[in-house]
Amino acid sequence: MAENESLDLGDPGGQRWNQLHDAVRKGASAEDAARIAQRKLPAALRKAFKEFVESGVSFEQFMSARKDAKALDRLVRKCEGHEYAHLFAQTARADLTSGNDELVRSFLGGIFERISDQISNSVAGSSIWPTIPKVTHYLRDVRLHLESDIQRISKKLAKDPTWNPTQRSRKAAEKSDDTQQLLGMSIMGMKKK
Amino acid sequence: MTPFTFSFRKHSSQSETVLTSGREFRFNIDEYVHYFSKPLPSRLVDLLRIAAAIYFTDRLVRRKQKNQQRYWSRSLFLKVGVVDLEFWNRPSIQELLTDTVEFLSDDTWRFVFDYDNRSSVPTVQRRLFEISADSQVTLASGGLDSAAGLGVLLAREPAVVRLPVTVWHQPIQRKVVLRQHNELSARFESLAEPLIIKTALIWTPELKHLHQEPSQRSRAFLFTAAGAVAAAMIGSTNVDVLESGIGAINLPLMAGMVGSRATRSCHPEFHQRMARLITEVCGYDFTISLPFFQRTKGEVVKELAACGLAELSRRTVSCVHYPLREPKHKQCGVCPACILRRQSMAVAGIQEQEGTYKFDLFDSPQKANSVLKKDRKYLNAFLNQLVQLTDVERNDSLPQRVRRHLLGTGIVSEQHPLEESIKVLRTYLDEWRVLIAQAKARGISWTNLVATGDDIKEGASRAIA
Numbered sequence: 001m002a003e004n005e006s007l008d009l010g011d012p013g014g015q016r017w018n019q020l021h022d023a024v025r026k027g028a029s030a031e032d033a034a035r036i037a038q039r040k041l042p043a044a045l046r047k048a049f050k051e052f053v054e055s056g057v058s059f060e061q062f063m064s065a066r067k068d069a070k071a072l073d074r075l076v077r078k079c080e081g082h083e084y085a086h087l088f089a090q091t092a093r094a095d096l097t098s099g100n101d102e103l104v105r106s107f108l109g110g111i112f113e114r115i116s117d118q119i120s121n122s123v124a125g126s127s128i129w130p131t132i133p134k135v136t137h138y139l140r141d142v143r144l145h146l147e148s149d150i151q152r153i154s155k156k157l158a159k160d161p162t163w164n165p166t167q168r169s170r171k172a173a174e175k176s177d178d179t180q181q182l183l184g185m186s187i188m189g190m191k192k193k
Numbered sequence: 194m195t196p197f198t199f200s201f202r203k204h205s206s207q208s209e210t211v212l213t214s215g216r217e218f219r220f221n222i223d224e225y226v227h228y229f230s231k232p233l234p235s236r237l238v239d240l241l242r243i244a245a246a247i248y249f250t251d252r253l254v255r256r257k258q259k260n261q262q263r264y265w266s267r268s269l270f271l272k273v274g275v276v277d278l279e280f281w282n283r284p285s286i287q288e289l290l291t292d293t294v295e296f297l298s299d300d301t302w303r304f305v306f307d308y309d310n311r312s313s314v315p316t317v318q319r320r321l322f323e324i325s326a327d328s329q330v331t332l333a334s335g336g337l338d339s340a341a342g343l344g345v346l347l348a349r350e351p352a353v354v355r356l357p358v359t360v361w362h363q364p365i366q367r368k369v370v371l372r373q374h375n376e377l378s379a380r381f382e383s384l385a386e387p388l389i390i391k392t393a394l395i396w397t398p399e400l401k402h403l404h405q406e407p408s409q410r411s412r413a414f415l416f417t418a419a420g421a422v423a424a425a426m427i428g429s430t431n432v433d434v435l436e437s438g439i440g441a442i443n444l445p446l447m448a449g450m451v452g453s454r455a456t457r458s459c460h461p462e463f464h465q466r467m468a469r470l471i472t473e474v475c476g477y478d479f480t481i482s483l484p485f486f487q488r489t490k491g492e493v494v495k496e497l498a499a500c501g502l503a504e505l506s507r508r509t510v511s512c513v514h515y516p517l518r519e520p521k522h523k524q525c526g527v528c529p530a531c532i533l534r535r536q537s538m539a540v541a542g543i544q545e546q547e548g549t550y551k552f553d554l555f556d557s558p559q560k561a562n563s564v565l566k567k568d569r570k571y572l573n574a575f576l577n578q579l580v581q582l583t584d585v586e587r588n589d590s591l592p593q594r595v596r597r598h599l600l601g602t603g604i605v606s607e608q609h610p611l612e613e614s615i616k617v618l619r620t621y622l623d624e625w626r627v628l629i630a631q632a633k634a635r636g637i638s639w640t641n642l643v644a645t646g647d648d649i650k651e652g653a654s655r656a657i658a
Contacts, residue, residue: 003409003456004513005446005529073295076452081266081299086451090601106593113594114449121447121573125566125642132573132580132642 016040016047017115024119027128030138034145037112041146042153042165044111048084049164055079060161066092066103087111100158101151108150112143194221195311197274199246203254204268204301210399212249217400219393220245228388229426235276236474237422238312243281243304244418246273247294249394251411253403265454268301274309281306286473293466298411299453324356324385326428331435332420333357333387335369337509337534341497342435342485343373347381348500356427357387358420362412367391369510376505388423413458414467417481421471424479431480434459437490438617439533441483442604444582446529446574448594459483462603487613489621490533491540498541506543517551526550527568532575539631540624555628558636569639576642579625585618 020036028036049059057078062085065071072089079085091107098106116139120132129135149168156163200211212218222241225233233241250271257264275281281290281304291302331346333339339357347355357374361367367389378384392415394400420432434441436459445455457463464481471479485493494506510516511534512524525531526549535555538545544556552568553560584592591599595618598604605611633640 003412003458004407005450005455006408073292077266077295077301080264080268080301081452083265083449083451086299087597090451090597092601093603094597094599094601106597109593110448110597114447117447117449117574117577120577121570124573124577130641132577136577136580 016044017118020115021119021122024135024138025123025126025128030141031145033142037115037142037146038149039167041108041111041149042167045084045108045153045165048082051082052079052085055082057085058162059157062088062092063100063103063158063161066100067096069093083114084111087114101154104154104157105150108153109143112146112150116143194223197222197242197309197311199242199250199271199273201246201250201254201269201271204270204303209272210253210403212246212400214245217395217397218245218249219391219395220249221391224388224390225422225426228423231426232312233422233426235310235312236280237425239273239275239277239281240418240471240474241422242275243273243290244415245392246271247298247302247411248392248409248415251298251300251409252394252405253400255404255406256408265452266300268303270303270305272305272307274311275306276308276310276312278306278308280474286470289466289470289473293463293470294411294414296466297414297453297457297460297463300411324354324427326430328354328356328385328427328429329431329433330356330358330420330424330427330429331433332416333359333370333373333435334416335359335366335373335510337494337506337511337537338437338440338485338490339435340373340505340509341490341493341502342433342437343384344377344497344500344502344505345493346433346435346484347377347384348502351381351383354383354385356385356423358423359387359389360392360412360416360419361389362392363515365516369508372508373505376502376508380502390419408453410453410456410458413456413463416458417464417467418471421467421475421479421481425471425475430475430478431482433482433484434464435485436483437488437493437537438483438486438614439489439621441486442599442614442617444578444595444598444618446571446578457602460602460604461486461606461609465603465606465608483609486609487617489540489617489624490537491624492620494537494541494543498543503541503543506538506541507545519551521548522551524550526552526554527564527571529571529575532572536625536628539628554639555632555637558638561632561637561639564639572639573642575625576639579622580643582618582622585615585622591615 017040020033020040023033023036052059055078057075062075065075072092076085076089087110088107091110092103095103095106120135120139123129124132124135152168153165194215196214198211198213200209202209214220222238250269254267254269256267280286287304290304294302331343333343343355343357359370370387374387424432441459441461443455468479468481497506510524511530513528513530514525516523517525531550539555552564554564554572581592581594585595599611599614604614629640629643
């Protein structure tokens, strides 16, 4: 007979993702949801890294051990099986050949998947999200909107694993939004079809 | 019964809990002596003692339930009395042991051994026929996988003697296993009498203050050790674990179920590590096999039905909550084990008796549509997983979560190449498409979550690579 598996994974970083969850539940646009995620993701990472340090482990050590399965296992054990430690170790073991920035990008993608599944499980079947594919497509749009941030964080962490992840500055965010808007316009000043 | 003792404590705690067989728990190693009518070699005795100690410790130390992200893992210290102290104190053996059980349970384990040479001399001649080294030992829990797998293997190879081994750890389990055995042995002469080892805690005043840990992630160590010792006693070099490929892969129902949050009881990496340990214990190459890795559960049960053994499948139990404390229903129908069971029975075209499940998600629209949302959370997770799995259609767009699980946890190996896992996942996806379409045609409303079976074809079309 099978062992019991709980879907109750607890809240990663406490109440942090509830704001995103609420926004999706209420039918926020993918862009708006991504803006929330842009703030939450670096904060979630900071918290996880702080928890690693409390166990005597740094993210830098994880990056150094990325191609050494046994070393990764030891780090995960030292972090008391921390979810993000496991996630990093699995991501690293699954892809031994990609560059460090791609590895971190996949790791961040895994964090987002975890949130996405919890949100999907919660909202699917509601009047706004009647089907699972609908909410899945939406969450993938959120992920696309988040991509530039994920790339930013990945590149920085790959270059400097001691970096404490931060949000994009408001100026940079506005500049990026302006760029995004302009991309949607033709040279005649009209919205592209 | 020859007693043995172990003690455990949480790493941070000074207080130690001591348990002795016959007093705080039942695990009678002498069952092997009686069954095989010969004494066990020391290291096999030790392996069983260690395995039992791990199992009971796992059950008696709660994982922190709040904020499982960080505090799922425990740090455990275990002291066990062994006969071959020199062997178990070797650093290489300690490393193998901890690597294996830590992978399985996702805890940190520290072992200390002391000398205990108590052992038993056989007094009872029970076995009526020789079991040769060509015989195959299989683990038999009474669940659908092991019963169906055993039936199929017996039908495929009727000349091969099969020795089922059961670690009897749940109520009524022995009765279930013996009933299955009677049905199979009526048809197949090559089925040996099962070896059943009772395994239970005795709730003495010393233990009553401890709360049980329900996850029981390390129990597969005990089950596999039990099978391996039986195999070693007949000179066999292998144990068959009859889990399907879907069960062995056990793709997490939700991203975030990392480590042992999704059980690794039949994980190929666990089997490899366990096999290396048993090789050292036995002194010869030992293997643990998954003969149905390339099959879905549905395919195995379908083959069982084709052998005329559908009734055997109905006499099995899958529910994680079994037996429900209810007069009428003993299986819930909504836990992941029940859902997978129902899916596989549907694939095999096997109808079960009405009232088998407390909640019926699959057959009667009236009953299925009245199941509350809170009771459908596992079903929702299954459906979400199916939507995510649609990218498994093509190798070059394997979803990251699937890649991470298959490659990142060691499922893929020389023994089980990537293509094998992909194939079985694709078959599984196809099975669900058919089931969803049939349920939808009957008017079962949860199918609207995927609208049509085709939705789980389109769902992942814009996956981020």
